[in-house]
Amino acid sequence: MVKSVALGLYITISCVAFIMSKIIVSFLLYKRWARKHRIMEDTLSGGKMVMFRSPTTRSLTSKAFMKKTMRLSNKDIIGSGGYGTVYRLIIDDNSAFAVKKLNKGNTDRDHGFERELNAMGDIKHRNIVTLHGYYIAPQFNLLIYELMPNGSLDVLLHGKSGKDKPLDWPSRCKIALGAARGLSYLHHDCIPHIIHRDIKSSNILLDQNMEARVSDFGLATLMEPDKSHVTTIAAGTFGYLAPEYFDSGRATTKGDVYSFGVVLLELLTGKRPTDETFIEEGTKLVTWVKEVVKDKREEHAIDSSLVCFPMEEVKKVFNIAEKCLESDPSKRPTMAAVLKMLEQINQTNL
Numbered sequence: 246m247v248k249s250v251a252l253g254l255y256i257t258i259s260c261v262a263f264i265m266s267k268i269i270v271s272f273l274l275y276k277r278w279a280r281k282h283r284i285m286e287d288t289l290s291g292g293k294m295v296m297f298r299s300p301t302t303r304s305l306t307s308k309a310f311m312k313k314t315m316r317l318s319n320k321d322i323i324g325s326g327g328y329g330t331v332y333r334l335i336i337d338d339n340s341a342f343a344v345k346k347l348n349k350g351n352t353d354r355d356h357g358f359e360r361e362l363n364a365m366g367d368i369k370h371r372n373i374v375t376l377h378g379y380y381i382a383p384q385f386n387l388l389i390y391e392l393m394p395n396g397s398l399d400v401l402l403h404g405k406s407g408k409d410k411p412l413d414w415p416s417r418c419k420i421a422l423g424a425a426r427g428l429s430y431l432h433h434d435c436i437p438h439i440i441h442r443d444i445k446s447s448n449i450l451l452d453q454n455m456e457a458r459v460s461d462f463g464l465a466t467l468m469e470p471d472k473s474h475v476t477t478i479a480a481g482t483f484g485y486l487a488p489e490y491f492d493s494g495r496a497t498t499k500g501d502v503y504s505f506g507v508v509l510l511e512l513l514t515g516k517r518p519t520d521e522t523f524i525e526e527g528t529k530l531v532t533w534v535k536e537v538v539k540d541k542r543e544e545h546a547i548d549s550s551l552v553c554f555p556m557e558e559v560k561k562v563f564n565i566a567e568k569c570l571e572s573d574p575s576k577r578p579t580m581a582a583v584l585k586m587l588e589q590i591n592q593t594n595l
């Protein structure tokens with residue numbers, strides 16, 4: 246009898262010790278993960294700041310960062326979009342950021358919002374704009390990105406100041422290839438796979454080497470779209486949205502492929518998909534280009550600011566764009582296939 250009680254006690258103690266050790270190991274592993282991923286996590290001015298570990302953020306302190314952030318003013322604005330305003334934040338010679346102040350604070354956000362942001366911070370690729378950190382507070386939220394010194398493809402192609410220095414053909418090829426590589430990474434190499442949902446020229450930014458970086462991935466999922474933002478419907482932007490989206494409202498990788506096809510047309514023709522002349526003529530960029538390609542008149546559609554270009558390559562890029570713009574999503578290539586096609590024709594430019 247005594248023996249069986251002792252045995253029972255022994256088994257209970259062993260089980261409790263086993264469970265406790267598992268809990269402690271999990272806790273330690275979590276702490277290690279958090280230390281690796283977050284250089285700092287601070288409660289500041291009623292909000293929480295999280296910065297992810299990277300060479301750029303290593304020497305920063307959250308207080309110094311917040312102090313500079315609070316001093317941002319209109320003269321620091323780089324641009325604004327449907328989700329908020331983007332500011333240039335220079336900390337020192339080695340650290341410059343683009344801070345996106347989202348329109349709403351976190352009053353209606355849950356832990357899913359932070360989980361999404363942490364997942365976005367894990368994505369590192371040479372053709373994706375890195376998210377360095379975030380700040381969440383009841384009044385406003387900030388997303389802290391790496392600063393892209395050469396701005397967006399949208400401004401480079403259709404900038405307000407006129408095309409004083411138009412992009413040459415090799416630069417356009419390099420941008421198309423970089424953007425395809427970034428998007429292909431999100432679709433095929435990330436686990437779980439990521440649908441961008443808002444591919445357009447203003448979401449393709451250029452780094453110091455004029456290498457394309459896809460920005461704003463995950464943002465459409467993260468945010469409830471601001472109803473005052475007229476260009477964005479549930480997700481995506483008019484002119485770039487795949488036709489099936491208007492029926493189903495469902496974002497898919499093939500929807501991203503369609504939007505990428507529109508960006509290729511922008512690179513080729515130098516025209517915006519929402520160009521007023523198309524609306525006046527009752528057509529759209531995609532329809533117009535399809536007719537031009539069918540009639541083999543590509544030279545009439547090419548951007549007039551392009552003075553020197555190899556016609557064979559131009560035709561091939563028109564062809565890839567056409568494939569991306571198939572009305573039936575199942576007939577569109579995957580981004581991996583688009584990347585391969587672009588790599589094949591661009592070998593001479595790279």
Ligand SMILES: Nc1ncnc2c1ncn2[C@@H]1O[C@H](COP(=O)(O)OP(=O)(O)OP(=O)(O)O)[C@@H](O)[C@H]1O
Nearest residue numbers: 323324325326327328331343390391392393397447
């Ligand atoms: N990381 C960055 N580095 C440099 N400039 C940036 C950065 N992020 C955004 N910008 C600039 O700020 C502008 C506004 O960006 P934002 O992403 O808020 O809006 P958008 O992409 O134009 O529109 P939408 O919100 O509908 O996607 C961009 O056109 C770009 O020029």
